[in-house]
Amino acid sequence: MIEIRNLHKSYSTGQGTVEVLKGIDLTIEQGAITAVVGPSGAGKTTLSHCISLLEKPTSGQVLVDGRNLSALSGQALRSERRAIGTIFQHSALLRRMTVAENVALPLRNLGVVHREMEDRVAELLDRVGLLHKANAYPGQLSGGQKQRVGIARALALRPRILLSDESTSGLDPESTQQILDLLDDVRTELGLSVILITHEMDVVRHVADQVAVLANGRVSEYGPIGALVADPQSGAGRQLLPVRALPLPAGFDYALSVSYRHGPVDPEWLTRLSTGLGVRVALLGGSVEAHGEAVLGRAEIGVAGRPEAEVRSYLEQLGLVADPRDPVSTAAAASTRTATAPPSEGAEREANEKIGVRA
Amino acid sequence: MRPTETAAVGLDTPWADLPALLLPAYGETWAMVGMVMALVILVGGATGVLLYNTDSRGLFPRPRLHGVVSWLVNMGRSLPFLVLMAAIIPLTKWVTGTTIGIAAAVVPMTLAGIPFFARLVQNALNDLPRENMAVGLVTGSSTGQIIRQTQLREALPGLTSAITLNTISMIEYSAIAGTIGAGGIGYLAVTYGYQRFDTHVMAATIVVLIITVQLVQFAGDRISRALLRP
Ligand SMILES: Nc1ncnc2c1ncn2[C@@H]1O[C@H](COP(=O)(O)OP(=O)(O)OP(=O)(O)O)[C@@H](O)[C@H]1O
Ligand SMILES: [Mg+2]
Numbered sequence: 150m151i152e153i154r155n156l157h158k159s160y161s162t163g164q165g166t167v168e169v170l171k172g173i174d175l176t177i178e179q180g181a182i183t184a185v186v187g188p189s190g191a192g193k194t195t196l197s198h199c200i201s202l203l204e205k206p207t208s209g210q211v212l213v214d215g216r217n218l219s220a221l222s223g224q225a226l227r228s229e230r231r232a233i234g235t236i237f238q239h240s241a242l243l244r245r246m247t248v249a250e251n252v253a254l255p256l257r258n259l260g261v262v263h264r265e266m267e268d269r270v271a272e273l274l275d276r277v278g279l280l281h282k283a284n285a286y287p288g289q290l291s292g293g294q295k296q297r298v299g300i301a302r303a304l305a306l307r308p309r310i311l312l313s314d315e316s317t318s319g320l321d322p323e324s325t326q327q328i329l330d331l332l333d334d335v336r337t338e339l340g341l342s343v344i345l346i347t348h349e350m351d352v353v354r355h356v357a358d359q360v361a362v363l364a365n366g367r368v369s370e371y372g373p374i375g376a377l378v379a380d381p382q383s384g385a386g387r388q389l390l391p392v393r394a395l396p397l398p399a400g401f402d403y404a405l406s407v408s409y410r411h412g413p414v415d416p417e418w419l420t421r422l423s424t425g426l427g428v429r430v431a432l433l434g435g436s437v438e439a440h441g442e443a444v445l446g447r448a449e450i451g452v453a454g455r456p457e458a459e460v461r462s463y464l465e466q467l468g469l470v471a472d473p474r475d476p477v478s479t480a481a482a483a484s485t486r487t488a489t490a491p492p493s494e495g496a497e498r499e500a501n502e503k504i505g506v507r508a
Numbered sequence: 509m510r511p512t513e514t515a516a517v518g519l520d521t522p523w524a525d526l527p528a529l530l531l532p533a534y535g536e537t538w539a540m541v542g543m544v545m546a547l548v549i550l551v552g553g554a555t556g557v558l559l560y561n562t563d564s565r566g567l568f569p570r571p572r573l574h575g576v577v578s579w580l581v582n583m584g585r586s587l588p589f590l591v592l593m594a595a596i597i598p599l600t601k602w603v604t605g606t607t608i609g610i611a612a613a614v615v616p617m618t619l620a621g622i623p624f625f626a627r628l629v630q631n632a633l634n635d636l637p638r639e640n641m642a643v644g645l646v647t648g649s650s651t652g653q654i655i656r657q658t659q660l661r662e663a664l665p666g667l668t669s670a671i672t673l674n675t676i677s678m679i680e681y682s683a684i685a686g687t688i689g690a691g692g693i694g695y696l697a698v699t700y701g702y703q704r705f706d707t708h709v710m711a712a713t714i715v716v717l718i719i720t721v722q723l724v725q726f727a728g729d730r731i732s733r734a735l736l737r738p
Contacts (some may be wrong), residue, residue, distance in 0.1 A: 201646050227648045235646040241639035244738050245662050254645035254657065288738035308650070 150229035151310060151342060156209035158195055169195045171366035172209070179309070182336055182343040186385070187363030192343040193346045196363065200344065201235045202226065231259070234303030234341075236313040240295035242287035248298050249274065249283040255305045272300040277331060291326025300331060304339075309334065314346040325349075329356045354389050354440065358494065372432045375411045378445045381472040386447075394434030394474070395450035397469065401431055401451035404474035406466060409437070414468035419450075426463050428454035442499040449474055520708040521700065529696065530712055536610060537692035540685070541678045543614050548621035548674060551666075555581065555622060556629025558656060567641055567654060584623030589681050592616055592686065613690030617681045625674045632666030633659055667734040672728025676721050683717065693717060 150449045161463040177183045178505055185193055195423040198204040202218055218229050242251045247269050256266045274280045286324050287295055296316055303311060311332070326437040333356050336343050353360055353374070360377060362370040362385045369379065370385045377386040386408070397404045415421060423430045435448030452460050461471045461497060521529060555577065556624065561567040562574035587595065594615040597607055604611040640662060644654030686694025693713050701710030 203642055203645060227650065230646060231648045233646070237639050237642070239637075239639065240638065241643050243640065243643065243658060243662055245664065245735070256644075257649060258649040258653050258657075286737040302647070385627075466597075 150179045152212040154210045157207045159207045161297045180340045181358045183446050184345045184357035184360040191363040192366045202230050231306040233310045234308035236299050236316040240299040240314040247284050252301045257291045276302045282505050309343050311343045375443045380409045381408045389449045392434045392447050397451045401453045402449050405471045408470045410468050419465040510561045526712050533693050533696045540682045544617040544678050547618045548625045552622040552625030555626035557628040560633040581623040608689040612689050613685035628670035632663045666731040
């Protein structure tokens with residue numbers, strides 16, 4: 150488990166000091182995948198360097214299993230930092246070493262005996278599916294393969310925590326999926342905590358259990374993926390499961406933004422709403438998908454026939470949270486629409502199909 | 509020095525006698541260069557590693573130390589070799605007890621070679637990906653391990669090129685050092701070719717020097733390329 154307490158980090162530059170992290174508090178449970186997202190320059194890499202002890206925090210603490218590693222130095226720091234395995238953005242393999250030598254590096258520097266080291270390297274390469282590339286050089290591997298070797302190296306010293314800063318950036322979707330599956334597997338099998346720094350929301354939704362949004366050096370939102378998506382007020386939730394809705398068609402009274410709550414949701418809620426309350430319902434956009442055991446879903450609907458409060462409380466009973474449509478998302482939808490095609494039945498059908506496919 | 513009256517024009521050493529003259533001189537040249545390069549690689553290499561790692565993005569940033577070492581290196585590189593050689597005669601005398609001969613040439617050559625090589629090593633290390641150091645750190649490696657594995661070993665092709673370049677410079681310096689009676693090919697060229705207008709010796713030394721430099725460069729390139737990985 151990692152506890153980050155009131156972490157501050159400043160850099161002194163020619164123009165004075167810049168405070169990059171302005172008091173970060175985060176608890177990362179053992180065995181969970183925590184994503185850290187945020188705009189460029191938010192301080193994600195700085196945070197990751199503070200966790201991997203490449204940088205010393207200006208103040209505050211990073212506790213790994215209750216111990217404050219950032220207070221250590223020298224030999225003590227060297228041995229304790231082995232609890233954290235780091236995966237780099239561009240894999241950072243040593244180019245003049247073979248794949249096997251790269252994976253063996255941490256073991257060799259720890260003084261593991263040769264025989265044992267060979268077995269462990271083979272086991273690690275097997276885990277990432279690259280045993281047949283043991284004697285290849287990094288230059289002979291694809292980006293995704295390099296990244297898997299990087300993961301094998303990060304796992305070599307049996308860390309408790311795996312830290313990945315943009316490790317899937319620049320990879321094709323298939324390689325990205327392989328990496329994510331691998332991270333998910335080692336998390337489950339080895340009980341690792343994984344900290345996944347990324348700007349790809351798809352990645353977050355696919356593997357992360359919880360997400361922390363970093364903005365301007367602070368954690369602006371933090372919680373389980375399901376809870377954020379279920380919260381119509383959550384900006385992160387909207388980014389995680391974006392809905393590009395159509396404008397309210399003529400003949401409808403108002404639009405609602407609907408989120409699936411954390412818990413059982415009646416899959417037939419649209420029909421129920423329509424028949425149960427006797428209202429006309431138009432589906433303006435939406436996205437529903439499985440997230441482990443749970444279901445993530447957001448939709449926008451247009452309603453005619455009944456007052457808003459009544460519809461909202463009815464949806465509540467079906468396991469959904471409804472709010473008046475977010476003006477921002479409407480504006481965004483309107484601008485995308487003008488840029489592409491005029492609203493049509495086709496677009497609506499497309500939105501419906503999208504739901505069908507994803508559900 | 510001007511050629512003396514007795515050293516008449518056209519008294520060329522017969523071609524057949526040249527090997528006997530050239531071979532020992534050639535051996536002396538390599539003895540000088542070899543000795544100098546051994547010292548230069550050791551001291552200059554260490555200085556280059558120090559320059560790289562005391563830099564703000566290095567393994568142990570020490571801005572003040574970096575500034576001092578960098579300044580010393582620049583100073584060592586700012587003097588033309590001939591000037592340096594003359595300027596440090598007292599030091600040479602103090603170290604070797606003489607001001608002429610191979611021993612006396614090794615001192616200025618080493619002193620000129622060290623700062624040159626230090627910069628070449630620093631450049632070769634600068635060409636490495638910056639993440640290499642982070643890899644060493646997060647895998648719990650010691651400072652020595654990081655320097656050996658993620659810096660020197662990874663930079664071997666670049667370091668080989670640096671050694672090649674430096675060796676060729678030292679061959680050139682050894683010829684300049686010939687003017688203070690250092691021995692070697694340069695001494696031959698000065699005493700026979702320049703002072704006695706012995707065109708045979710002059711031509712032979714030129715050919716030998718050109719071939720030597722070409723071969724060193726060729727070998728250096730081959731080794732450097734062999735050290736590259738796909
Ligand atoms: N060594 C440094 N010295 C001075 N400023 C720095 C240093 N490292 C980072 N910064 C500044 O800190 C801020 C955050 O940088 P950081 O690399 O942590 O952002 P990030 O969230 O990882 O961004 P990205 O998504 O682009 O990777 C940036 O404004 C950057 O300029
Ligand atoms: Mg970053």
